[in-house]
Amino acid sequence: DGGITQSPKYLFRKEGQNVTLSCEQNLNHDAMYWYRQDPGQGLRLIYYSQIVNDFQKGDIAEGYSVSREKKESFPLTVTSAQKNPTAFYLCASSISDGTDTQYFGPGTRLTVL
């Protein structure tokens, strides 16, 4: 089955710790994205990557970092510099078919204690 997987589903961390969220896709999609979702605020773009070894900041990149060493993987690190990291994080990918339709993973809920 092709799809996007995110792990873990739930993640708890102490304040001041860095944490890395995993996102893997076997759809052979070129582009991958990370979004943050907070109640009543829709989805906000954190980072996106069009090709391996290249990525760009989205609208709320401060306090986050990413890497794209493989086409299938786009991990997100939430650093201690992120002021309010508790949120639901969604990874997505898209193929360059002219419409760039994005497909989403199941999400990771991060809670910082």
Next chain:
Amino acid sequence: AQSVTQLGSHVSVSEGALVLLRCNYSSSVPPYLFWYVQYPNQGLQLLLKYTSAATLVKGINGFEAEFKKSETSFHLTKPSAHMSDAAEYFCAVSKKAGGTSYGKLTFGQGTILTVHP
């Protein structure tokens, strides 16, 4: 800059009634438009998309949406609501329309649909 406005953060309907979720967009070029559905603690699932072909777009689960350029709208409808339709719905517009860069989606704030028995 592109933007999306979803009118009504909460919509409540009775089972069997018409579902109408409103979405208006602003865009300097003809957009690509999307509707996604999200069930609690899950990712977003694509319902349907408009990519400049037919203006009436049919999606999964009996939903459809009509692109109206004159009204800059892309409202989502379903003739008869089912209990399983209760979820949050997001309208989104692509920042690319035939350009050379990958598209980035701008999302509306979401509309929570409640279906009463």
